[in-house]
Amino acid sequence: LTTATETGIAAYLAARREEVDQALSRLLPSAEAWPKSLHAAIRHSVFAGGKRLRPILCLAAAETFGADRTAVLEPACGLEMIHTYSLIHDDLPALDNDDLRRGVPTCHVAFGEATAILAGDALLTHGLGVFALYPQGERYAPAKVRVLQTVVDSIGTTGMIGGQMADLEAEHEAEPTEDLVEKIHENKTGRLMRASLAAGGILAFGSDDDLSRLDLYGRKIGLAFQIKDDLLDVESDAATLGKKSGKDAAAGKATFPVVWGTERSHRMLAQTIEEAVEIATRLPRSGSRLPEIARFIGARKS
């Protein structure tokens, strides 16, 4: 379905974002549905914007393995629901205490802390339900179970939530090590990205060898994504990011710039992106859009 107007990566990302947003709106309860304030809070955070990178990774992985990406559109949305839940909770006063997200007030600022906690809970639950339901059809049944297991593993205590816990505990670490920062990043950010790729790859019936290569690509872009996130926090501003900068240093977070310095972090970022590109090109269809997505992650401004 790639059209001539979609040749550049920016156009590709914009077109996928549009598809994902439409499907998300269809899959989430309307803001008029009971209980209204909860659904309004969910929609406030989900539709404030966002790059939709995790769903796009899922779609692009499916395309790489030769599948019609519309077959994985709903699971892709499930990943975004889970990601947005993680952002709502990450911003809470007890965690990072942020008041701006995706260019708008954070969920707890707009709707109160209790509603924000419940909106996060609801998005997690709804997201998992999407993996149980879609894609429909008997031929997907075993693959769906595998995807659900992969997602649950990747967002649990030995994945994303474990990484979030370690991120918070490391605020009190006087001298965080490189190993500690890599472990935090791999878990709080990398695991959901790897699961997003795996979901697309599994539902496109990729071979085990190709799924392993895809996962290696995911490790590289997951790390690169969070190095870039840390660098943007040091080097950018709220108007560009849609979230406040300078927060990591103020909170004493264990980040790449803290442990490696900004210059080495930039070099590490560039090297990790090149490794990801190299791995992606060894996938079927030369990784389809995955090499360009890796470069986008390194170059992004928000």
Ligand code: IPE
């Ligand atoms: C921000 O993720 C949280 C991290 C894991 C660093 P994104 O930068 O993908 O946020 P959105 O979805 O585009 O808002």
Ligand code: IPE
């Ligand atoms: C957030 O990491 C990771 C998750 C939400 C799981 P950060 O705390 O660095 O993300 P930002 O900078 O607030 O977006």
Ligand code: MG
């Ligand atoms: Mg955080």
Ligand code: MG
């Ligand atoms: Mg944060």
Ligand code: MG
């Ligand atoms: Mg950050």
